[in-house]
Amino acid sequence: MSDQPLLRAQGVRKSFGSVEVLKGIDLEVRQGQVVSLIGASGSGKTTFLRCVNLLEEHDAGDILLDGEPIGYRVENGRRRRLSETRVSAQRARIGMVFQQFNLFPHLTAEENVMLGLTKVLGKGKAEAREIAGHWLGRVGLEARRAHYPYQLSGGQQQRVAIARAVAMEPRLLLFDEVTSALDPELVAEVLGVMQQLAGSGMTMLVVSHEMLFVRDVSHHVVFMDGGRVAQAGPPAEVFDRPDSDRLRGFLGRFHGMFGGVRH
Amino acid sequence: MIQYYFDWSVITRNAGALGEALLLGLGLALVSLAIGTVIGLAAAYARLSCRPWLSWPVWAYVEFIRCMPLLLLIFFVYFGLPEFNISWFDKTQSFILTLSLYAGAYMSEVFRAGLGSMPKQYVEAAKAIGLRPWQRQRYVVLPVMFRITLPAISNNLISLFKDTSLAAAIAVPELTFVARRINADTFRVMEVWLSVSALYLITAYTIATLLRLVERRYASIR
Numbered sequence: 001m002s003d004q005p006l007l008r009a010q011g012v013r014k015s016f017g018s019v020e021v022l023k024g025i026d027l028e029v030r031q032g033q034v035v036s037l038i039g040a041s042g043s044g045k046t047t048f049l050r051c052v053n054l055l056e057e058h059d060a061g062d063i064l065l066d067g068e069p070i071g072y073r074v075e076n077g078r079r080r081r082l083s084e085t086r087v088s089a090q091r092a093r094i095g096m097v098f099q100q101f102n103l104f105p106h107l108t109a110e111e112n113v114m115l116g117l118t119k120v121l122g123k124g125k126a127e128a129r130e131i132a133g134h135w136l137g138r139v140g141l142e143a144r145r146a147h148y149p150y151q152l153s154g155g156q157q158q159r160v161a162i163a164r165a166v167a168m169e170p171r172l173l174l175f176d177e178v179t180s181a182l183d184p185e186l187v188a189e190v191l192g193v194m195q196q197l198a199g200s201g202m203t204m205l206v207v208s209h210e211m212l213f214v215r216d217v218s219h220h221v222v223f224m225d226g227g228r229v230a231q232a233g234p235p236a237e238v239f240d241r242p243d244s245d246r247l248r249g250f251l252g253r254f255h256g257m258f259g260g261v262r263h
Numbered sequence: 264m265i266q267y268y269f270d271w272s273v274i275t276r277n278a279g280a281l282g283e284a285l286l287l288g289l290g291l292a293l294v295s296l297a298i299g300t301v302i303g304l305a306a307a308y309a310r311l312s313c314r315p316w317l318s319w320p321v322w323a324y325v326e327f328i329r330c331m332p333l334l335l336l337i338f339f340v341y342f343g344l345p346e347f348n349i350s351w352f353d354k355t356q357s358f359i360l361t362l363s364l365y366a367g368a369y370m371s372e373v374f375r376a377g378l379g380s381m382p383k384q385y386v387e388a389a390k391a392i393g394l395r396p397w398q399r400q401r402y403v404v405l406p407v408m409f410r411i412t413l414p415a416i417s418n419n420l421i422s423l424f425k426d427t428s429l430a431a432a433i434a435v436p437e438l439t440f441v442a443r444r445i446n447a448d449t450f451r452v453m454e455v456w457l458s459v460s461a462l463y464l465i466t467a468y469t470i471a472t473l474l475r476l477v478e479r480r481y482a483s484i485r
Contacts, residue, residue: 096391
């Protein structure tokens with residue numbers, strides 16, 4: 001493993017109007033790691049994730065992917081926004097799975113996965129179809145490849161969305177509360193796929209309220225509070241030795257899920 | 264009351280001419296819809312642009328067309344433009360030009376609403392897989408928008424087909440014009456206008472039904 005982290009955020013700030021949502025986030029994700037962001041809603045987790053994929057533009061600080069700044073380049077010591085085409089190229093190296101699945105409604109499951117392969121990566125139709133088939137198989141939906149999103153359950157749609165993101169062979173995969181919009185009985189199938197991906201060495205940055213999953217799968221857990229990183233460390237440390245009342249209070253809400261865990 | 268004797272032979276004798284005229288009307292509507300769609304799309308994007316030099320002239324165009332009677336627009340293009348030495352067109356082309364501009368204004372409003380109601384999540388998903396701006400429009404936004412706006416597009420096509428009757432005013436040989444000529448030749452008022460009304464009605468209804476089938480095919484897919 002090289003010394004350089006795959007993703008490094010330094011002092012990332014972001015405001016919406018007069019409200020500062022991110023107040024200087026520092027964070028590292030190393031190749032092959034699963035890093036989870038936890039915290040109450042409004043703590044800035046999702047905003048940070050969206051900044052990484054340039055769906056939001058951060059106001060200050062740096063987000064470096066493989067050492068390369070995301071969203072701007074430095075020219076004569078000054079920041080210059082990248083063109084949309086360059087930004088698109090950066091986004092193609094980062095996959096994202098959304099809370100609401102966001103499948104393209106007019107395309108079948110297979111076509112959803114194929115679109116980026118053919119139009120962004122420039123692969124031929126036949127090759128793209130083969131890759132799509134492979135990944136739909138990996139998420140257990142080989143038989144649903146010709147189905148449109150409206151013909152699929154929420155869990156199935158989310159698994160297609162994961163296949164669509166992974167098929168692009170991204171350097172990093174972002175998960176934004178991907179089970180929050182699912183019926184409880186469908187959560188497990190999506191978490192199962194994510195666990196499988198983590199096991200295969202995919203680098204993942206995950207925003208989630210599924211504390212059991214976060215504790216079992218993450219290498220590193222980041223607790224965010226009020227736009228700052230309040231505590232970060234291995235799951236055992238964060239979950240078993242919370243060093244603030246805020247974190248104890250936050251974890252207390254999930255009490256009972258952890259069985260023997262004491263706070 | 265004077266007894267009116269129906270003589271439908273006038274219709275059967277002129278069936279060929281009426282059929283041709285009907286097809287011309289359909290063709291005028293379809294061509295104008297096609298050109299109007301292109302104009303409408305460009306105008307909708309221009310209206311939504313944040314550059315005032317682009318959005319303002321388009322706003323003026325749309326409002327002018329929408330607030331003028333179509334018949335006056337037809338006269339303006341056909342009789343007015345040659346006064347400015349613009350006279351490269353015949354009467355049919357002049358009518359197509361007018362109806363296309365007219366359709367374009369209405370279509371731009373349809374598309375503007377369609378683009379405005381586009382759920383943000385589709386665009387974000389398109390961004391996330393790395394599609395470039397024009398690719399996002401081409402492969403995601405436009406296909407979804409056409410499905411959303413299909414009912415409104417159908418409506419416009421039916422209106423345009425009926426509006427082709429106004430071409431009679433500048434002697435384009437579509438259905439209304441041909442009917443008026445047969446009427447003038449034969450004085451079979453009732454036969455001619457009843458038949459022509461039926462032709463308009465049946466054709467418009469057929470278009471509507473066909474388009475409803477298309478809509479149903481796509482409704483669930485959006």
